Amino acid sequence: MPVDSAAVFAWIQRAAAQLHARRDELTQLDSPIGDADHGVNMDRGFTAVLAKFDLQGVPADIGAILKTVGATLVSTVGGASGPLYGTAFLRAGMALAGKESLSGEEVGAALDAALEGVKARGKAHAGEKTMIDALEPGIAAYHAAIAAGQDTSAALTAAVDAAEQGMRDTIPMLATKGRASYLGERSIGHQDPGATSSALLLRAMTDKG
Amino acid sequence: MTVGIVIVSHSQRLAEGVVEFVSEMAQGPVAIIAAGGKDTGELGTSLEKISRALEAAESGDGVLVLVDVGSAAMTAQVALEALSADRRARIMLSAAPLVEGAFLAAIRASMGSDLASVTAAASEATEMDKGL
Numbered sequence: 001m002p003v004d005s006a007a008v009f010a011w012i013q014r015a016a017a018q019l020h021a022r023r024d025e026l027t028q029l030d031s032p033i034g035d036a037d038h039g040v041n042m043d044r045g046f047t048a049v050l051a052k053f054d055l056q057g058v059p060a061d062i063g064a065i066l067k068t069v070g071a072t073l074v075s076t077v078g079g080a081s082g083p084l085y086g087t088a089f090l091r092a093g094m095a096l097a098g099k100e101s102l103s104g105e106e107v108g109a110a111l112d113a114a115l116e117g118v119k120a121r122g123k124a125h126a127g128e129k130t131m132i133d134a135l136e137p138g139i140a141a142y143h144a145a146i147a148a149g150q151d152t153s154a155a156l157t158a159a160v161d162a163a164e165q166g167m168r169d170t171i172p173m174l175a176t177k178g179r180a181s182y183l184g185e186r187s188i189g190h191q192d193p194g195a196t197s198s199a200l201l202l203r204a205m206t207d208k209g
Numbered sequence: 210m211t212v213g214i215v216i217v218s219h220s221q222r223l224a225e226g227v228v229e230f231v232s233e234m235a236q237g238p239v240a241i242i243a244a245g246g247k248d249t250g251e252l253g254t255s256l257e258k259i260s261r262a263l264e265a266a267e268s269g270d271g272v273l274v275l276v277d278v279g280s281a282a283m284t285a286q287v288a289l290e291a292l293s294a295d296r297r298a299r300i301m302l303s304a305a306p307l308v309e310g311a312f313l314a315a316i317r318a319s320m321g322s323d324l325a326s327v328t329a330a331a332s333e334a335t336e337m338d339k340g341l
Binding site for chain 1: 283
């Protein structure tokens with residue numbers, strides 16, 4: 001089944017609901033190694049995203065939906081996750097401009113654009129205890145599943161499994177980006193909040209979000 | 210006309226304090242604009258505040274942007290990307306320490322120096338002699 005704008009908007013709604021429900025958990029993850037605002041910031045950002053669509057309606061153009069999400073996150077999140085996730089959604093939106101229905105390959109291209117956006121904005125790569133540690137293995141698993149002939153839904157499920165493994169793999173990592181990096185070895189032993197919200201966003205893309 | 214300066218900080222009061230201090234030191238007609246905190250005044254950085262400050266600081270000779278830490282640089286980069294190539298070409302982001310960089314940049318800007326010179330002045334902040 002192709003992914004249409006209603007499916008994309010349903011994903012955004014599930015993401016917003018999950019971020020709200022898990023706000024305190026994300027903030028608690030952010031307190032030993034960050035500045036204890038990740039859950040609050042992401043909840044504020046996605047609440048603003050839903051308010052924006054309430055006001056202006058949901059366009060059929062999937063690229064336009066994602067660009068609205070990105071611009072709103074950059075404006076409302078307030079912490080580093082604002083420009084990072086904002087750039088991810090803006091780049092994905094640019095990759096899908098004018099599309100009203102997506103094939104599995106097009107979803108993959110948008111995920112790639114989002115990941116490249118995060119890497120470029122944060123000047124980061126895998127292994128630094130960041131959202132990239134969930135996104136990169138997740139997106140790689142997505143492409144592998146599509147290449148193996150699976151449909152979009154099955155590929156997204158594979159992506160979530162790999163992303164959640166990547167998220168757990170951040171626990172023993174030494175942070176080398178963001179506030180956590182200034183803690184040195186004390187950053188070890190904590191799951192990265194950004195990797196956690198990234199896995200959450202990928203899970204929301206499945207209907208199990 | 211002189212090069213304008215934008216101070217991006219997570220704290221509204223910190224940004225305003227840097228502007229207060231540096232404006233006094235510059236003793237000249239330099240537009241030094243604060244872009245601190247979120248729109249609500251809470252700690253954080255705001256795309257809107259930075260975009261407005263970039264506009265307010267631009268007199269035609271360009272703008273130097275100084276940032277504190279973390280998302281300040283990233284949010285400033287996003288603000289720049291939203292501008293036309295022409296305007297973006299007249300804006301520089303400085304990696305200099307916020308207070309010292311703004312201090313040196315403001316004095317250089319007050320002399321009527323161009324954007325490249327003001328940017329170079331800010332970058333001298335890392336080796337600033339404090340008499341210690």
